[in-house]
Amino acid sequence: MSACAFCGTPVPPPFRAPAPEGSPDLDGRPGEPTRSTLRRWLQICPGCGVCAPDLAALPATMREIVPIDGDAASPFERWAQIVAGTPEEPEALLQAAWLVEDDGGDGATLRRRALAVWRKPADAEGLIRLADVQRRAGLLREAAATLSTLPPGIDDGAIRIAAFERARISLGDTGRHLLSSALRPPARTPHVSHGKAQTGGFWSRLFGGSKP
Numbered sequence: 001m002s003a004c005a006f007c008g009t010p011v012p013p014p015f016r017a018p019a020p021e022g023s024p025d026l027d028g029r030p031g032e033p034t035r036s037t038l039r040r041w042l043q044i045c046p047g048c049g050v051c052a053p054d055l056a057a058l059p060a061t062m063r064e065i066v067p068i069d070g071d072a073a074s075p076f077e078r079w080a081q082i083v084a085g086t087p088e089e090p091e092a093l094l095q096a097a098w099l100v101e102d103d104g105g106d107g108a109t110l111r112r113r114a115l116a117v118w119r120k121p122a123d124a125e126g127l128i129r130l131a132d133v134q135r136r137a138g139l140l141r142e143a144a145a146t147l148s149t150l151p152p153g154i155d156d157g158a159i160r161i162a163a164f165e166r167a168r169i170s171l172g173d174t175g176r177h178l179l180s181s182a183l184r185p186p187a188r189t190p191h192v193s194h195g196k197a198q199t200g201g202f203w204s205r206l207f208g209g210s211k212p
Contacts, residue, residue, distance in 0.1 A: 002056035009047030014054040015040045023180035026132040026161070029098055031178075038098060042075045051075040052082065059083065074099055077110075090114040094133065101176075108174075111137035120146075124154040128161050131169075136176070140169050157183060 001010050022031030043055045052058055076096035080089050093114035097107030127150055134143035147162055164182035
């Protein structure tokens, strides 16, 4: 048993999700069985209400933040406040959107909040993911503009995913889509193996990595 770095309340060890085996979403949400563990990715301190993947390892900036009441915002929004100004902030807000959508709500507002602090990537995988988040937020023109900035010489996997995104944008589609929808697997070849063979970088890591 460890302790919350903010208030000292005893807390359990951080949750370690199983590695994803199914196809991820195009916005980066990992596939099953990781996907279903979303609500366990953050710890919530019973003493002060602080949220973090690991309450015993809070960032130094935490000392400057007054914890938010547990009913004021989702755990991921509270975590976004703690990591404000870092690359983790848009990720936390995107995860908050996933949580809302799992409950049948509309995550577009949270997606737009994430986009407001999103640092535009330079690589093709990051740009395609950014475009998908924009599309899911209803920002279709912005998504198309992001795809227009893809660098030359991108690999075949990225070309196919970008073409899939453009088709969804042209249809006004703001729904969820899997990477497997954009990358059709060969006959009788498991999707995971295909994903690792045909793509690299970010997309490949979605299959082999795991959340905290």
